[in-house]
Amino acid sequence: MSDKGTRDELLAEAVRLREQGHPDQARQRLVALSAAYPEDTGIAYQTAWVHDLLGLEAEAVPFYERSLGAPGLSAEDRRGALLGLGSTYRTLGRYTEAVDTLRGAAEEFPDDGAFRVFLAMALYNTGHHHEAMGLLLTLLATTSDDPSVRSYRRAIAHYARDLDETV
Structure with missing residues (x-):
């Protein structure tokens, strides 16, 4: 499996966890993904979102800023x-x-x-x-x-x- 395939599957699973009401588990996975893919704006955005969802606003800010700091987000995610x-x-x-x-x-x-x-x-x-x-x-x-x-x-x-x- 390619690195991109792994990234996409891991991100999709983390988003599913968030959507299914498991934000703590989603956060753990997204923080790990953010560390593995520090330039990935989509992962940064999802990581910010889950921090916000958990009331961890101060921790969300650097991920939001990273997600907006480079091109790559869809218009909806932007x-x-x-x-x-x-x-x-x-x-x-x-x-x-x-x-x-x-x-x-x-x-x-x-x-x-x-x-x-x-x-x-x-x-x-x-x-x-x-x-x-x-x-x-x-x-x-x-x-x-x-x-x-x-x-x-x-x-x-x-x-x-x-x-x-x-x-």
């Missing part, structure tokens, strides 16, 4: 890694890094509303309440299926641009 890293930075109180990561990700993936939600939280943490509310109101106005919100979509979008406006 989205996950950027959201995971930005959210983890925020959880750890690294608010400026969270804002920078999430702002860049929101620009890279403008159709993914999750980035704007997490960016708004990080902006709130940095005292940028006006921008945070603007992001959330814009997202609400453009994506809500709630009939009562839809009926006020135009007003909500207006106030998203200038929440301090009065008559």
Whole structure:
């Protein structure tokens, strides 16, 4: 069996363990795989993910950073890694890094509303309440299926641009 075949099988098994509710076992395997394949962005991303799942945010950060430090992730995994890293930075109180990561990700993936939600939280943490509310109101106005919100979509979008406006 080739080295690539072994890598793929071991990674698939570790992901299966995570998905089946065995994150500790998955973590053990992924840490070993990360050591064996330190340049592999996919393994780094999966290793970060399992650390986050286990509440080991500080340990997840270097794996997220490694996964994003070189090309190789699929677009879907890149989205996950950027959201995971930005959210983890925020959880750890690294608010400026969270804002920078999430702002860049929101620009890279403008159709993914999750980035704007997490960016708004990080902006709130940095005292940028006006921008945070603007992001959330814009997202609400453009994506809500709630009939009562839809009926006020135009007003909500207006106030998203200038929440301090009065008559």
